[in-house]
Amino acid sequence: MTNIQPTPDVQVADAVKGNWVDTIAPAATRPYLRLSRADRPIGTWLLLLPCWWGLTLAMVHDQTVTWHDAWIAIGCAAGAWLMRGAGCTWNDISDRNIDGQVERTRSRPIPSGQVSVRGAVIWMCAQALIAFGILLTFHINAILLGILALLPVAVYPFAKRFTWWPQVFLGLAFNWGALLAWTAHTGTLGAPAVALYLAGIAWTLFYDTIYAHQDTEDDALIGVKSTARLFGTNTAPWLRRFLMATVGLMGIAVIFSALPNASVLAMVLALAGPWAMGWHMAWQLRGLDIEDPAKCLQLFRANRDTGMIPLVFFCLALLV
Known part of the structure; x- marks a missing residue:
């Protein structure tokens, strides 16, 4: 009789400890949920928040709030x-x-053998x-933008092979929701949304450079590029520039x-948003230690x- 080896149930090293995937999700679903980073929710927040920025500022722009906006917010979250x-x-x-x-x-x-490449492709599709089905409920111009967003998403994994600035490509993809x-x-796409998009890209350069400092030694050994490796000990001045650009x-x-x-x-309430955001980014800079991977992960999260x-200040601006 042939012995069938069970698929290993390996927790991901940088997952949130005690997360729901590793503790209560059915065992058969865990590898696929780990592929989706469901055990590391910070990435979903970083993708979602620019969407909600764009929606709330659009409502501030035309002073119009409808029930469809509630669906846009929910649809963006899903x-x-x-x-x-x-x-x-x-x-x-x-x-x-x-x-x-x-x-x-x-x-x-x-790489740990929990999921085959074929299984991963099926899961990705x-x-x-499902996301495309949600997108189809939006305005036609938003649908076209959503389809166009696939381009930076497709390119990003390869960026670190050919540029020292792969974080730019991550920013292009992660802030498209604005x-x-x-x-x-x-x-219609307006100029304020473009400025907001550029602010999000600068923010991504800030937080993902911090994140990339966890892997600089391994990245150097295998030849993977990043802004963390490019900036090295000069990281803090670059992060200050990204902070100022974001604000x-x-x-x-x-x-x-x-x-x-x-x-x-x-307007004053809404402007308080980037001002307060800048102070929070400055707090991160004060606590940054690029030689401490655990601290880098904490600040990234x-x-x-x-x-x-x-987002809180934009919502307050809608109420006055």
Whole structure:
């Protein structure tokens, strides 16, 4: 009789300890949920928050709030979870040979043998198709933008092979929701949404450079590029530049969103969002130690709160 070896149930090294995937999810689903990073929810937040920024600033822009906006917010949340999962699955398929050589990533489902490449491709397509179904409920221009978003998503896993700035490509993909949600509400893509998108890219350069400092030694050994390796000990001044770009560009987005119809008080409240966000990013800089991977991961995860700060102020601006 042939002995059938069970698929190993390996927890991912940088997963949140005691997360629901490793503790209560059915065993058969765990490898696929790990592929989707369901055990590491920070990525979903970082993808979702620019969507909600774009939606709330669009409502500030035209002073219109409808029930359809509630669906846009819910649809963006579901779509962010699904497309983050699909994108991470694609990333792991593309990086399966690299991940096995990096201490932090060798426990991921594909290099650890939990999921086959074929199974990962099927899982990726399933997530993307469900997300596409949600996208079809939005304005046609938002649908077209959503389809176009596949381009930076497809390119990102390969960026670290040919550029020292792969974080730019991550920013292009992760902040696309600012453009999409604005357009889903207004029906057209506006200049404030573009400024907001650029602010999000600067923010991504900030937090993902911190994140990349966890892997600089392994990345150097296998020849993978990143802004963390490029900046090295000069990281802090670069992060300050990204902080200023984030705050400045988001401030421009707020001003041009609020100028047509919002009150002065609404504009002031909305402008407090990037200002407070900047202080939270400055707090991260004060605590940064690029030689401490655990600290880098902690600060990276703190960016959920960083992104929530302007959202709270944008919502307050809608109430006045």
